[in-house]
Amino acid sequence: MPRVLxxxxxxxxxxxxxxxLRRRGHEVRAADTGEAGLALMAGFHPxxxxxxxxxxxxxxxxxxxRIRETSEVPIIMLTARGDDFDIVVGLEAGADDYIVKPARTxxxxxxxxxxxxRLSDPGGRPGVEQHGExxxxxxxxxxxKNGERVPLAPSEIKLLLHLTASPEQVFSRQQLLEYVWxxxxxxxxxxxxxxxxxxxxxxxxxxxxxxxxxxxxxxxYRFGPLGPR
Amino acid sequence: MTLRxxxxxxxxxxxxxxxLGPPLVTGCGIKPTGVVESGSAARVPVAxxxxxxxxxxxxxxxxxxxSPDPDYADNSPQGSLQLLLxxxxxxxxxxxxxxxxxxxxxGAAGGVRAFFTSEFHLQVRVPFPVAAVDPLGLKQLxxxxxxxxxxxxxxxxxxxxxxxxxxxxxxxx
Amino acid sequence: xxxxxxxxxxxRLIAAFLLVAAICAVxxxxxxxxxxxxxxLTQSQDTAVSTLRDQLEAQALTLPMDRAQLQRVVxxxxxxxxxHPWTVYAEYGTLRASSNVTPTTSGIVTDAxxxxxxxxxxxxxxxxxxxxxxxxLTIAMPAVFTHHGVREPTGxxxxxxxxxxxxxxxxxxxxxxxxxxxxxxxxxxxxxxxxAARSVLRPVRDLRRAAQSMGRGRLxxxxxxxxxxxxxxxxxxxxxxxxxxxxxxxxxREAEVRARRFAADVSHExxxxxxxMLAVTEVLDEDAERLDPDTAKALRLISAETGxxxxxxxxxxxxxxxxxxxxxxxxxxxxxxxAVRKTLERRHWDDxxxxxxxxxxxxxxxxxxxxxxxxxxxxxxxxxxxxAPVRIAVRTESREDGERLLVEVADSGPGIAAExxxxxxxxxxxxxxxxxxxxxxxxxLAISLxxxxxxxxxxxxxxxxxxxxxxxxxxxxxxxx
Numbered sequence: 001m002p003r004v005l006x007x008x009x010x011x012x013x014x015x016x017x018x019x020x021l022r023r024r025g026h027e028v029r030a031a032d033t034g035e036a037g038l039a040l041m042a043g044f045h046p047x048x049x050x051x052x053x054x055x056x057x058x059x060x061x062x063x064x065x066r067i068r069e070t071s072e073v074p075i076i077m078l079t080a081r082g083d084d085f086d087i088v089v090g091l092e093a094g095a096d097d098y099i100v101k102p103a104r105t106x107x108x109x110x111x112x113x114x115x116x117x118r119l120s121d122p123g124g125r126p127g128v129e130q131h132g133e134x135x136x137x138x139x140x141x142x143x144x145k146n147g148e149r150v151p152l153a154p155s156e157i158k159l160l161l162h163l164t165a166s167p168e169q170v171f172s173r174q175q176l177l178e179y180v181w182x183x184x185x186x187x188x189x190x191x192x193x194x195x196x197x198x199x200x201x202x203x204x205x206x207x208x209x210x211x212x213x214x215x216x217x218x219x220x221y222r223f224g225p226l227g228p229r
Numbered sequence: 230m231t232l233r234x235x236x237x238x239x240x241x242x243x244x245x246x247x248x249l250g251p252p253l254v255t256g257c258g259i260k261p262t263g264v265v266e267s268g269s270a271a272r273v274p275v276a277x278x279x280x281x282x283x284x285x286x287x288x289x290x291x292x293x294x295x296s297p298d299p300d301y302a303d304n305s306p307q308g309s310l311q312l313l314l315x316x317x318x319x320x321x322x323x324x325x326x327x328x329x330x331x332x333x334x335x336g337a338a339g340g341v342r343a344f345f346t347s348e349f350h351l352q353v354r355v356p357f358p359v360a361a362v363d364p365l366g367l368k369q370l371x372x373x374x375x376x377x378x379x380x381x382x383x384x385x386x387x388x389x390x391x392x393x394x395x396x397x398x399x400x401x402x
Numbered sequence: 403x404x405x406x407x408x409x410x411x412x413x414r415l416i417a418a419f420l421l422v423a424a425i426c427a428v429x430x431x432x433x434x435x436x437x438x439x440x441x442x443l444t445q446s447q448d449t450a451v452s453t454l455r456d457q458l459e460a461q462a463l464t465l466p467m468d469r470a471q472l473q474r475v476v477x478x479x480x481x482x483x484x485x486h487p488w489t490v491y492a493e494y495g496t497l498r499a500s501s502n503v504t505p506t507t508s509g510i511v512t513d514a515x516x517x518x519x520x521x522x523x524x525x526x527x528x529x530x531x532x533x534x535x536x537x538x539l540t541i542a543m544p545a546v547f548t549h550h551g552v553r554e555p556t557g558x559x560x561x562x563x564x565x566x567x568x569x570x571x572x573x574x575x576x577x578x579x580x581x582x583x584x585x586x587x588x589x590x591x592x593x594x595x596x597x598a599a600r601s602v603l604r605p606v607r608d609l610r611r612a613a614q615s616m617g618r619g620r621l622x623x624x625x626x627x628x629x630x631x632x633x634x635x636x637x638x639x640x641x642x643x644x645x646x647x648x649x650x651x652x653x654x655r656e657a658e659v660r661a662r663r664f665a666a667d668v669s670h671e672x673x674x675x676x677x678x679m680l681a682v683t684e685v686l687d688e689d690a691e692r693l694d695p696d697t698a699k700a701l702r703l704i705s706a707e708t709g710x711x712x713x714x715x716x717x718x719x720x721x722x723x724x725x726x727x728x729x730x731x732x733x734x735x736x737x738x739x740x741a742v743r744k745t746l747e748r749r750h751w752d753d754x755x756x757x758x759x760x761x762x763x764x765x766x767x768x769x770x771x772x773x774x775x776x777x778x779x780x781x782x783x784x785x786x787x788x789x790a791p792v793r794i795a796v797r798t799e800s801r802e803d804g805e806r807l808l809v810e811v812a813d814s815g816p817g818i819a820a821e822x823x824x825x826x827x828x829x830x831x832x833x834x835x836x837x838x839x840x841x842x843x844x845x846x847l848a849i850s851l852x853x854x855x856x857x858x859x860x861x862x863x864x865x866x867x868x869x870x871x872x873x874x875x876x877x878x879x880x881x882x883x
Contacts, residue, residue: 012678019680023688080673102677102712105684173734174744174770182543186774189734218735218765251838258577259443259537259570261529264518267541268525273556275465275547283549289496292520294557295549296466305460320466325496380552388781 001025002116005039005046007041007063008078009055018104027097034063046073048112053086061086061093068094074115091194091195096155097181107139114182116153129164132226134203134212145203156199163223196221282309283376285369286326294326295367296320306343306378308349313373314338329366331357343374350395351384359388372398412599416592431580439573446485446569447539451525453484454543454562463545465556467846472499479560488564510542511561514728519544523555537566605633609640621648666722672715679708717845724852731769731856731883738764745777755790756781761797766807767880772853779846780811780873788813788871798879805819805879812872817865825864827851857881
């Protein structure tokens with residue numbers, strides 16, 4: 001069972017969530033501040049981080065960025081619904097998904113499973129694909145641009161693999177939420193937008209309109225088509 | 230703004246009528262009047278000495294009109310009466326003055342006597358019956374006598390038949 | 403700007419002023435005229451009478467008078483009429499003389515005048531009109547002489563007949579002047595009437611406008627207070643009342659804001675303990691089986707109620723965000739049929755209980771999460787309070803403000819009671835008072851209504867003709883943020 005690092009300042013939530021996850025078999029370490037959590041990262045090597053947005057000291061968004069500087073570990077943000085703006089900021093800082101507090105442990109468990117799935121599942125076609133300047137290794141779950149390795153978060157890789165599995169096919173945000181994140185069809189589509197934005201920042205050429213991940217107005221996103229250079 | 234209510238309006242109309250009515254009714258223009266007395270009569274100087282004998286004759290309407298004769302020799306009451314009893318002259322007759330006394334010739338007129346019985350009482354004796362004399366004629370006699378006797382004198386006329394009550398000559402006859 | 407009201411204040415004031423002006427003008431003119439006329443006539447009359455007297459007194463008479471003398475006197479005096487030329491007549495016995503050639507007797511001199519003078523040896527006059535209606539002054543002056551200190555009439559009476567034409571003209575001119583003076587006076591009277599009306603109507607108009615402005619919600623409306631009369635007192639009262647109203651409305655608004663903020667704060671604070679509690683409800687549920695029945699029941703109770711509490715707190719947070727106008731739309735383009743199907747799938751309503759009539763290929767721009775919440779709420783209510791089968795109908799309609807998306811959710815239940823229908827979207831309104839506990843928080847329809855309103859649409863409830871309740875969602879096909 002995946003090891004979970006829980007960074008949450010409220011003691012009752014820490015205890016409750018920790019208890020629930022432990023009952024399900026996870027090894028859980030909890031930190032009450034961002035600094036403590038970052039310190040635990042090196043020693044504990046969690047498989048997933050549950051990160052509260054509202055932290056004393058350095059806030060959740062900054063913690064997320066700091067983790068992302070050195071690691072592609074899956075990060076799920078814990079947030080109260082009213083923090084819309086921070087959800088977007090957190091997603092753009094590198095979080096792969098978010099859970100709204102209060103949440104039942106089974107919901108938390110489902111999110112954890114969803115985020116961690118596919119990561120270990122190589123998907124449909126093994127092997128390495130070339131799309132323009134991108135080299136996608138579906139088995140190794142790595143992406144390189146012009147030969148240079150691009151570090152991608154789990155959600156970003158899954159999104160790219162899904163889109164490249166059916167190039168030029170349009171997927172609506174709702175469909176991507178279902179397929180990639182295993183959310184409900186009606187979940188917050190900003191999750192998709194934030195991930196797309198992060199992905200574009202990493203693989204698209206600076207300036208000009210996106211070549212790889214294209215927006216289809218009124219419909220959603222698709223991979224390509226890659227036009228003449 | 231009392232014109233609001235109906236009764237208010239009626240009151241206003243009544244007031245208007247009361248104020249405007251009289252001036253409108255009296256009318257414009259010059260309206261005739263009744264006879265208005267205005268001041269004294271004209272005092273004319275008459276060419277006759279004040280103590281001249283005056284014979285009073287009578288107009289058609291029954292008013293006494295004085296006819297003084299300043300040249301008459303006798304300015305006693307007797308003289309004025311004789312003047313009267315001579316009857317109206319031509320001038321008087323032209324003017325329509327007459328007498329209510331029976332006509333007397335000169336002789337009979339001379340038979341008239343007037344004498345003071347007291348300071349303020351004059352008796353006049355005439356040669357004709359006085360009982361049936363016209364009251365206006367009586368006035369003539371009395372006023373003629375008084376014209377020389379003085380206005381304060383009472384006159385009693387006596388005829389062959391009887392003597393009448395003493396009377397005065399009223400002013401403004 | 404000025405409306406003409408036949409029975410309005412302005413008309414009434416003008417009528418009143420005109421009436422007063424007319425009454426004053428007429429009565430003043432009439433009284434003045436009477437005095438003036440009387441003065442004019444008295445002047446002439448007195449002059450004429452004393453002139454006749456003086457002239458007659460200047461004549462020396464020889465009694466008895468003869469025709470020649472009489473004529474001479476009449477001629478003399480006849481030349482000296484004052485204030486106007488006159489005709490002099492003399493009567494002495496049967497003699498008649500006149501300063502005119504003919505006639506020798508005046509037809510205008512009345513017998514009453516003659517009689518007066520005969521009975522009272524004084525001067526007398528009379529105003530008469532001839533056959534043409536012309537006014538004349540007739541004067542009678544008897545001649546008296548003094549004898550023995552006593553004044554006696556000579557028997558001669560002089561009559562003067564003088565036309566009053568000039569006086570008539572003067573009087574007529576006065577009437578004309580009065581008439582001509584009155585009309586401009588009346589016209590001028592309109593001016594103060596209008597001024598008075600304006601001085602009243604302007605404040606009235608200001609007051610009316612201010613009242614209208616306040617009625618439109620501008621509670622800061624105030625009137626300028628001018629002058630010190632009743633209207634300014636009214637204006638001052640209006641201002642005071644408006645101020646008090648503004649204050650109390652501000653207080654009420656503030657109280658409402660505080661109440662809402664409190665509700666938001668409370669719900670927010672409740673989340674933290676709930677988050678911890680909710681995370682362990684499944685532990686309670688699992689372990690409950692291993693404990694004695696009472697403890698088991700207790701644990702399950704706690705578990706269940708914690709869940710409901712969490713739902714309630716979430717709903718409260720939603721409503722608070724709507725109230726604080728902090729709710730935002732996250733719009734996306736969706737396939738309507740797919741959205742509806744996914745909603746039903748997620749809650750396992752994709753069996754015979756719910757039937758949907760969905761157009762193919764219809765795309766709409768809306769907030770999918772909120773749309774899901776609304777649809778789930780309506781279908782859930784339909785299944786719970788109405789009865790299966792529940793029918794969903796989706797269609798579009800063209801209207802002048804754009805394309806509309808219409809979604810109808812109809813149940814086969816008993817419908818909604820008439821007294822319940824107006825309150826059905828109220829917060830915490832429970833249709834059946836006896837049923838104090840229902841599955842929902844009591845905020846479901848209220849949240850749905852706010853979600854639809856956020857899109858710029860409407861949500862309405864009605865009873866269908868064939869029985870059962872039908873909820874209609876009417877929103878723009880393309881919601882703009």
